[in-house]
Amino acid sequence: MSIVETEEQVGLLWGLRGSLLAYARRVRARVELGGGAGVLGDGESFHFPLVDQSDFEPQMLAGVIRFQGWVRIVAHQGAMDIRVSEPHLTVRDHVGVLSARARSDEAAQRLDLIEARLQVPTCDGSTLMWSDCDTVLSPGGVGLFEGRYDVGEEFAPLTARIRWRGSVADRAVLGTG
Template sequence: MTELHDAVNRGLLTWAVRDSLLRYVTVIARGSYTVEGGAAVTTDGAITFPLRRAAQKEGQWRLSFAGSVRFEAHHGFLDVLIADPELVAGPEGGVLSARTDVDGTTTLIAATGTEEPEHNDVDLTWTMNDVHLLESGVELFGGVYPAGTDMAPLKVRVSLDS
């Protein structure tokens, strides 16, 4: 088993969730989104979550990230929280989950295709373009997107240097 601990500066998950959601919340609904806990917004509007922990066992990676993003509009009627995401990725694909409410409920949000990480002597990187909403993630977005809806690509970087 390969394991990295407390790796805030050792990796990132970058995800724009869904381009139409970002546009809808900020432009059409005149709402906002906020990031906390180490998450940040890139210049193109994607959210980055710093790596907390990475573990690899038998070809499968479990990558835990810190931080949160909350989308709010319509005086709170639209309220989507994605916090402390975790990606489990292996040869048969991956699954992204996150804490989705203040009570700590974890939801399986999206599945990914079977992209293998690229690696060099320093980093592992995944670019997961085939990301789609799972049935368990439909309610998180208020039923607006049906299961199978294409979501924004996931980009992950994990530094292997010690």
């Protein structure tokens, strides 16, 4: 398992759902990571490295941000098998929709898993960050989580950090400069 030492790296931090991870620990589920994904030292959040933000317009705070890697939780001899692969965050009007593939192959359908309420991001001059954003389950995510949760149920907060290429004037518009 790849342990991520810091939360300061560009990428997506998301812990799926706390009760799901607690259950996985209790039943000694197998947690697998691949494709560059890692887990924070506390074991409560997964890190998906940033792979592409070329379809994201930072000055408009809109577009698609792509991350790489996958997390798989397997228990009960495969009866529980949850996989989140290659997450994308689509940002528009202070809402982020996190989608992912339920399998690792390119033919796998992309599912909208959660919606995140995005506050105004912070900018430190080199990165733009939405921190600890509240999330709820989307209709597309119900099947991935095997019907255990209802649409609108709270999931773990997410944090996204991407590279910033804007000017000081752009940072002032964000309220961070």
